Amino acid sequence: MIPEILKANCRSGFPETRRPRSGFDKSMKYQVTIGDKKFEVDINGDDPTITVNGRKVVVDHRRYKGGKLHSLLADNVRFEFDLERSNGGYDIWHSSGSMFAEVVDEKTNRLRKLMGETGAASKLAQLKAPMPGLVVAVQVKPGQEVKKGDGLVIVEAMKMENELKATGAGKVKEIKVKRGQAVEKNEVLVVFE
Amino acid sequence: MIPEILKANCRSGFPETRRPRSGFDKSMKYQVTIGDKKFEVDINGDDPTITVNGRKVVVDHRRYKGGKLHSLLADNVRFEFDLERSNGGYDIWHSSGSMFAEVVDEKTNRLRKLMGETGAASKLAQLKAPMPGLVVAVQVKPGQEVKKGDGLVIVEAMKMENELKATGAGKVKEIKVKRGQAVEKNEVLVVFE
Amino acid sequence: MFKKVLIANRGEIAIRVIRACRDLGIRSAAVFSDADRGALHVRLADEAYYIGPPPSTESYLVIDKIIDVAKKSGAEGIHPGYGFLAENAKFARACSDAGIVFVGPPPDAIEMMGDKMAARKAMIAADVPIVPGTEEPVEREEQAINIAKEIGFPILIKAAAGGGGKGMRIVAEESEIKSGVRGARSEAKSAFGDDRIYIEKYLARPRHIEIQVIADTHGNCVYLGERECSIQRRHQKVIEEAPSPLVDEVMRKKMGEAAVAAARAAGYFNAGTVEFLADQDKNFYFLEMNTRLQVEHPVTELITGIDLATEQIRVASGERLSFEQDDVRIRGHAIECRIYAEDPLSGFLPSTGLLRGYQEPSGPGIRVDSGVYEGAEISVFYDPMISKLLSYGKDRKQAITRMLRALEEYRITGVANNIEFHKDILKHPEFIAGNLSTHFIDEHYRPAEEPVSEIEEAAAVTVALAEHEVRNKVTLSSLKKNVTSSWKMSWRPGSEFNKK
């Protein structure tokens, strides 16, 4: 079986494909969370006029380059994003950086609210290695309170020592690595309470 | 099901993949036909030393960019080809042009010879439209003998009139299009006897 | 200065203007047909407006649509690029009627220079040398025969509204005149909607040399040296260079002053090019004036250091030229190779399709003005130009050397292209010696019939190895061992194989 996402990618690789005129649900509300900002996007079938946080916008959205390149004209203003499925959401690459978006439809969102979930939690949970490398120093101990910006672990990679800092406040629960240890990208180094 | 060729493409997309050390047939002979030239290529499992028309060459062959980009080092000389499956063979794009290759293994080749097939026949069989366009003139008639370089059909495309010429000698059997007709790329325009 | 400019064009020239706008701090608005929604000019502009179906007659050439989206966008100026509406006086007038500045010359100048007859008359009056020929359009075929006899064969039949080689016929003897007139007329009719033709003396082995001029609305007009554009195929330029190997300081000054006289005679402002035919004895004759930015303008930018596209917009907004004639200094040598999706081995037949692989050259002395990207489509609807490859060096030799290096680096797969053709020309002893004429291709270009056998052999080996790999299906697990973790990270979407 071709996974669903691959189908989507291949399909949207056709440069000339217009947004199809049929087969879409009549109306759909999506809640998109980027960082601590939330965007309500209402899409009505294949109507080019959508609303975002209540404001009407005329959009023209296409995919190119095998589906990864998303071109958006929003009221004729040009945007370009490279979208990559990641952790149930999307990694969004754009010309000036990257961000992560979580997207849920209205139904799921309502359900979640009922169940008391908070959506994309942004509290300090764990420190992951941003690249493969060698741990040259661990600067914290279990039980230690840290605040945003505190140095946690130094990883040597690409011939440079990189100090990984806390992105928020928290209390160290467990150190998963020790000095001299080689780590993979995204390997968990420190767990917080 | 993922078609076999897609698998091959995806698999070879790993840039760091070395030619694997196992699972290959011990020895295999291929006959590759490009134009009117034939090349016998002997490959012995994953041995980097192969022979081409009896001459030994040390090769390092990898695929990049989703499998389409083939990099070959032949006795350390660098070549690069973009291979695309086409009509049971391969379209080969390289930095100075393109060509078509037919490839058969030894067994198939022997079988073919027994059955009296000639392999990639290069005689004038039909004229296809090299691009979509409009037929503005047909310059030959059924029964007419043509020689290499004779004008056959004029197709207007990209705002220019393009005279399609005979690539060899032959006798016109049938004209498939008429003046004013729009044609697709690769549509057959003239059939030869 | 404008705050927003609409670019009524596509491809590399639209991108050239987007870059000029950015350099001036102006917002750029692109237009696109259905075929161009994913085109590079749309990807690079700040805004983009849909203007209709792929055929240019239903989109890029529809004056009302362009004016409408210009108004909608709030653009204060429209840059027409080259081709399409660039030399359409009606469009220039429609712009000013809509209160939008047309980034180009006054409509009257476009009209005068667009009418070859009127232009010739004006040039005669302004003492600019012209090629002997008719001053009025030729009506009947008999008339054509008489004129031809008068000025002598060979003659050239040209469309009055023409350009780019369309509606053009060379006639060597009387018997060919009738079919030549008919052919030129019908081609002119379909290309320009105007079947008037005229006749002039056909110069044997002429060189095509043109002078770039730019004028402001305050009466200043400056020439920026010449470009030699003798290397042509299908009557269209493919290689241009500046300075010309033929032109010395004396000839440059004479031609430059003639070009300025031509521009002044037309009441010209903004950028324009006065084209001349020159013989090997350095005589030159006015051919026509192109009332727009030329395809080959970058060679002039490279040798003068003057940015023509930004200067155009500055002048259009009413500013004075930022330099005078004496400030113009020529340094080094520049060459442009037009890279087309076409097959030189089949009579330069255009090629269309997906750019499967696309990697541009770079490095010292190289500039690429392109309108495509890997994965983009070369469409059947428009000019099959992929890019303009430019080289710059301290002298002609270095410019050629660098161009050959860049051609060697350029990787284009999926469509036919003329890179090998350019290499053949640039390596030709006559080209290296600077012995150019508009017949260069016919006289000297002999494409290699066969690819180099070394490449064929390597291709055969590659095909065999590829086939071998496919037949001996390798299990995933044996492959995964060698894959680094970072790769695994990035190969996520769309791959079956990382899901086990």
Added chain:
Amino acid sequence: MFKKVLIANRGEIAIRVIRACRDLGIRSAAVFSDADRGALHVRLADEAYYIGPPPSTESYLVIDKIIDVAKKSGAEGIHPGYGFLAENAKFARACSDAGIVFVGPPPDAIEMMGDKMAARKAMIAADVPIVPGTEEPVEREEQAINIAKEIGFPILIKAAAGGGGKGMRIVAEESEIKSGVRGARSEAKSAFGDDRIYIEKYLARPRHIEIQVIADTHGNCVYLGERECSIQRRHQKVIEEAPSPLVDEVMRKKMGEAAVAAARAAGYFNAGTVEFLADQDKNFYFLEMNTRLQVEHPVTELITGIDLATEQIRVASGERLSFEQDDVRIRGHAIECRIYAEDPLSGFLPSTGLLRGYQEPSGPGIRVDSGVYEGAEISVFYDPMISKLLSYGKDRKQAITRMLRALEEYRITGVANNIEFHKDILKHPEFIAGNLSTHFIDEHYRPAEEPVSEIEEAAAVTVALAEHEVRNKVTLSSLKKNVTSSWKMSWRPGSEFNKK
């Protein structure tokens, strides 16, 4: 001249040398580790030789392997690029022992300039101004404290074998000295295998200005103006420009002559760079000499029109310099932005992975020296530089404007990059005013914490539309209707959808 040159390097500098070789008609042979088989330098070279596993200590740094493949290839010269073996005197000697020309200075000059202490001594003897500090390596921490007290705080602790900011510590007060010495020593040990350190006065708000020199083996030595490289992060240059906004004709001549004196004192030939620290009053002090082609050499190429890499190879082959001091003319202004795969918002942490999308800028005044392509991997094993983006303009203002335009056009996805960082710097009023110092980043760079809300909103809309599209599974047939035939032609391999 050589017929073949081996390039003992990778990435953009290997490609720079390949281009120089092509310009000279020399065959180029690349080397590659397992991680680089598909790297761009391998794709562009004429030949390529495997030299071992990814870690550079097992491949690019192994002298024997390099010499072996050079012999095997039949190369007559080896160009070391920068980094790796470029400033390794042992390697230069191994080349000449093997009968191969090292494209660089004589081993003795490398050795002398590589030893900071020896270099300082030689400079004192040659009357080249130096920063006050130790002339001998510092042995014990107590010794360091005494020296520091003598020359006054702040002081700088540097590795004797150092370069590129490694093994470097700034110490503001006595209490920090011990840890500073220890840190610098251990970093120096692991980076260079040599833990000798020395101490010098730390200049507050210095500017880093360097002079390019080139000398032949016939006793000619010429300076090619200065480059200002004050914009640094992690003690590494990120933005360089030429000429320096600080330097006038008088200062240029003084610095140039000092640089030539420094080179002569070392018995130098080939290209080299003499680095100076300068204060805002135009005093300057010898810092070190880099005995190789610098990363930032293209800014000098752009303003002088001299091709440094080809000139290097010419000189190495025994030719005389093709120009004299009086021929060197500076025209215009050039800037280089080093584009790194790193995250400026996380302390410039390097980023690795697949370049999902990669589109380089181009157009007037832009040159990109890069070592990557779309689909290539930024590997963990080497320097995370993606490219050197260069702009050239008639003056500093135009160079900045064009650089900002190019940064705006540049599209890199899949790895973090510092494009926004460069934009922030280039738009900063102090940068525009030319008020630079090596502390510029610390003092002035304040990254925007939040992305522009307009982009976030557009991203949210795009995500919602993408999700909407995926959920409302469109049947293939409805899509195929709109697909042009040429597209279908080219989409053949690997696609399920054209097989019905």
